[in-house]
Amino acid sequence: MNQSDAVALIGAGTMGWQIALQLAAYGTPIRLYDRDAAVVVNALERIREHGGALAAGGELPARAADLGDLVRGTETLEATVAGCWYVIEAIPERMDLKRELFAELSRITGPETILATNSSSFKSRHLADVTRHPERLMNSHYYNVPWRRSGLELMTCGDTDARNIERVAALARRSGLVPVVAEAESTGFVFNRVWRAVKRESLKVVAEGVASAEDVDRLWCLSMEAHIGPFAMMDRVGLDVVLDIERHYAEQSGDPNDVPPQMLVDMVARGELGRKSGRGFYTYPSPAWERSGWPRE
DSSP: OOGGGOEEEEOOSHHHHHHHHHHHHTTOOEEEEOSSHHHHHHHHHHHHHHHHHHHHTTSSOGGGGOOTTSEEEOSSHHHHHTTOSEEEEOOOSOHHHHHHHHHHHHHHSOTTSEEEEOOSSSOGGGGGGGOSOGGGEEEEEEOSSTTTSOEEEEEEOSSOOHHHHHHHHHHHHHTTOEEEEOSSOOTTTTHHHHHHHHHHHHHHHHHTTSSOHHHHHHHHHHHHTOSSOHHHHHHHHOHHHHHHHHHHHHHHHOOGGGSOOHHHHHHHHTTOOBGGGTBSSSBSSSOHHHHTTSOOO
């Protein structure tokens, strides 16, 4: 394996293993790290399982069925980033954790290594003061289930060298993705800024007792010719992640209308996190909306 081609992924949860699978399926060597070693073990198993199924179904190249040593779990942060040209952070949406990580990444990587946050809500600008070389800092936001949602949003930290943004865009194009560069810094970038409004109003409709989550999703799919509705999408993302993001938006705006409803807070407190916990707005693995035969993901 040519180490100069390797990409490091920090955080092996839902987004970490999915990004790893997408990039590796197109030939990029991946080093995958999480401070919880058990999460890495689980991620590697999910990559093997989903890689085989997606290759068989034609959603990813045949290589995805057997990635060999293209994806390797690592035991330390230093070993993960050594020799990698591009480091992607995919840890929880908490700025304190991200700032701590990027300060360490800045210390242990060279000035040419691109450091990117996969955050869909935090601007990388908020990490610039802990990064020694802000010209190599950026947002690169991969979507959940990237083999089906193939957009990649790229955004400067305000000082990012345009050549670094283009290097990441070129990797995306080689990896079956479509890069889009945000022309101005924006909380939520492009899609998630729009998606935020949909989430906020959907949550309010249900919290106020206007309609059920299932009926909101049903109407969304029928009206928008979509295969998945807002609540099923939030379940897939993880309701704990949704809550963290909504709280960040509320802090940024200072608008009381942006405060997430108590309904969502209570669900997360009960451990109802969506697909990953088996229960969220729907019960898994076979929620009612899938059994009923109406539009499904």
